[in-house]
Amino acid sequence: xxxxxxxxxxxxxxxxxxxxxxxxxxxxxxxxxxxxxxxxxxxxxxxxxxxxxxxxxxxxxxxxxxxxxxxxxxxxxxxxxxx
Numbered sequence: 497x498x499x500x501x502x503x504x505x506x507x508x509x510x511x512x513x514x515x516x517x518x519x520x521x522x523x524x525x526x527x528x529x530x531x532x533x534x535x536x537x538x539x540x541x542x543x544x545x546x547x548x549x550x551x552x553x554x555x556x557x558x559x560x561x562x563x564x565x566x567x568x569x570x571x572x573x574x575x576x577x578x579x
Contacts, residue, residue, distance in 0.1 A: 514541030522549035
């Protein structure tokens, strides 16, 4: 009987805190994710301003990110189902 468990992968979530992304809710999105227990890092501008706010989940870019789209991508990364 195998008693080992597979560790759950915790995705890296980087939220752009550049001026445009901040204006379009990037910083608020970081706060909302942190409240849900999802650790985020403040990211530098990626020059993707027309797609603000921009989030990277395990280096996968999410343009015009929403709370739902980030959670969905994070779950996909946890289960290794790349999206």
